[in-house]
Amino acid sequence: MPTRLILRETERSLLRDGMLDGMFFSPVPDCPFPVFSARIEGFVLYYTPGYLVAMREAPAGLFSEQLTLSRPKIREASLLIHFARSAAEQWEVLHRPEALAPFSLTVYTSQRCNLNCAYCFSRIEEPDAVSDAMPDVSRDTILSAAEIVAQSCRRYKQPFSFVLHGGGEPLLDPRLPELMREVSAVAAAYTLPFHSYVATNGVTPESVMRWTG
Numbered sequence: 303m304p305t306r307l308i309l310r311e312t313e314r315s316l317l318r319d320g321m322l323d324g325m326f327f328s329p330v331p332d333c334p335f336p337v338f339s340a341r342i343e344g345f346v347l348y349y350t351p352g353y354l355v356a357m358r359e360a361p362a363g364l365f366s367e368q369l370t371l372s373r374p375k376i377r378e379a380s381l382l383i384h385f386a387r388s389a390a391e392q393w394e395v396l397h398r399p400e401a402l403a404p405f406s407l408t409v410y411t412s413q414r415c416n417l418n419c420a421y422c423f424s425r426i427e428e429p430d431a432v433s434d435a436m437p438d439v440s441r442d443t444i445l446s447a448a449e450i451v452a453q454s455c456r457r458y459k460q461p462f463s464f465v466l467h468g469g470g471e472p473l474l475d476p477r478l479p480e481l482m483r484e485v486s487a488v489a490a491a492y493t494l495p496f497h498s499y500v501a502t503n504g505v506t507p508e509s510v511m512r513w514t515g
């Protein structure tokens with residue numbers, strides 16, 4: 303019976319020491335599922351999403367052979383295959399055309415804000431620096447995304463939702479009225495009901511606030 307270690311102290315210390323940094327895992331030959339292996343200091347590591355087995359190098363060949371079987375006899379190999387099969391199934395589901403079926407387009411147009419709340423992730427010490435650090439999302443990008451959402455809404459008979467959000471204050475973006483018109487025109491071209499929402503901090507000139515209404 304080979305020595306099998308599944309993230310016990312030895313492996314945890316390997317991970318703690320950062321010895322896995324930059325390691326290259328390659329597919330286990332003849333394994334029908336996504337299981338990868340790499341060698342490290344007398345061990346072979348076997349990885350599949352959600353599961354890692356470390357095994358002393360000498361019996362690793364026997365272990366690898368188990369990974370080519372549909373029903374491995376060694377418990378850890380069986381678990382690896384179980385998790386790998388599950389990962390393969392999830393991958394397939396994620397890559398079906400219907401997996402990308404958005405009904406809502408949420409846009410963070412920029413990170414500019416007229417407040418500077420202490421808890422905010424977009425908060426900066428020098429407010430003028432942010433526009434250089436993070437360019438605004440372009441009109442073309444927004445309209446391209448609107449097309450994708452509109453196609454999905456039409457396919458699944460759903461209304462189109464357009465959400466303007468912030469990692470900043472969306473109403474500071476002077477393009478907003480035009481963007482709103484253009485995105486609603488995309489929805490109209492697909493004969494979709496159109497809903498829009500603006501997540502604002504409310505500290506906005508009255509004229510702008512009237513526009514949102």
Ligand code: SF4
Nearest residue numbers: 415417419422470503
């Ligand atoms: S984006 Fe919102 S939370 Fe952040 S600083 Fe502006 S108002 Fe405050």
